[in-house]
Amino acid sequence: MKIHDEMSQISVPEDLDEKTYQSILSAEKTVQKNRFRKKCAWSVLSCLVIIFGIIHVANPAMAENIPIIGSVFSYIQDVIDFKGDYKKYATGTDERVQDHGITISMTEAYCDGANLFVSYVIESQKKFTEYSDNQIFQNQIGYEGITKIKSDDKIYSLNDCGAAGLTGKYVDENTFAGSQYFDLSGKEFPDQFQLEIYIYNVTLISENMKNQNISIWGQWKFSIPIQVNKEDVTMYEVNEWNEEYSIDEVIVTPIITTIKTTHPDIYRDNFNYDVLVYGDENGTEELTMQGFYDETKGVFKVSTKDIATDLYIYVIDESRMSKKKTDTDFREELEQRAIVRKVIHLQ
Known part of the structure; x- marks a missing residue:
């Protein structure tokens, strides 16, 4: 039926x-x-x-x-x-x-x-x-x-x-x-x-x-x-690990770029886990539009139209950061304290 x-x-x-x-x-x-x-x-x-x-x-x-x-x-x-x-x-x-x-x-x-x-x-x-x-x-x-x-x-x-x-x-x-x-x-x-x-x-x-x-x-x-229309869709197998955190995969489509991550099961009662994305090496505009995560997996979304050629991805625990995201030197601290960092050169 x-x-x-x-x-x-x-x-x-x-x-x-x-x-x-x-x-x-x-x-x-x-x-x-x-x-x-x-x-x-x-x-x-x-x-x-x-x-x-x-x-x-x-x-x-x-x-x-x-x-x-x-x-x-x-x-x-x-x-x-x-x-x-x-x-x-x-x-x-x-x-x-x-x-x-x-x-x-x-x-x-x-x-x-x-x-x-x-x-x-x-x-x-x-x-x-x-x-x-x-x-x-x-x-x-x-x-x-x-x-x-x-x-x-x-x-x-x-x-x-x-x-x-x-x-x-x-x-x-x-x-x-x-x-x-x-x-x-x-x-x-x-x-x-x-x-x-x-x-x-x-x-x-x-x-x-x-x-x-x-x-x-x-x-x-x-x-x-x-x-499904997979025209102009590119998948990047990343598997970049540090401690128990990883950037698993990046999927670039004509509209949305999706970043999949893994993290330890310690964020049930707080919002400290985050994934930040930038479109160039010295940029200050964080591009992540949406994100959600459960006990150990995260999915974060970026508008593909906002990306030039490179994708700078940072996995952080906000309790380890001393600067605010609005601080002018936040990106500098991000380079030092991000748990996982990966640069994806888009095709």
Whole structure:
């Protein structure tokens, strides 16, 4: 039986609100096991596992008239963290779902083997400003749901890297264009897989944190085949060790450079472990955009567009450092006190 059929046969529980609340509490407890940091600010929304039947729209009139369909990544380049030539590598998709006056169109997808990028257009039959008297955040729309992939009868949960929502911007008063990216917590994606996304709440985020966010409840379900595109992807086996720390591997893709590390199991109760990345020998701008680690493994992300030719990687324990990252001579101390240091000359 196909996963579409399996999902559609599961009924929505009557006590949805209570189950949602309990799931949020459970998710918050689970996420505390991992350390996550991101240089840029974001709104964290809980991701829950609740499955619905979905109403598909065969010929929605609204999305077809939007000129950015098929080029969302290009349209939002100025506001997303990881910039790059998505158009060269992404594949167009054409799946749309409408419910409760909201049409969500999945427009493009690109998987480089280490990361998955998806773009959307969200359209409302009424103006987004009509949902609330409060000012809403202009560069993000949140959602609650579940994102998974299926390959060879195995299902894998996707890691949204701390931001359960779309980064982008409003095209007009009724339309938002945005994107989201995922990984498999450092694991490699299978060459082919089915992307399954189930959304049951679209959230308009209040610009003022004192005001309440606006939730639009509905049922939006997507299932599209994805073929990994490893064009212009280079893997560097590093295996640079010192003490019990190592830089294991560096994966350079057109959009994101991923650095995988290993460390001893001593960071359960503190945030001292970190990986810092610079683009040149004397640079002062630290490039790491996102990073997360568990008991012994770490995964850190850098925008490939920010790298010139060399990658300077430092593994540190902040308790061993005396300088602050903002100090002018921090880089000098970093050279002396980094536990592991490696320079990667990019091809």
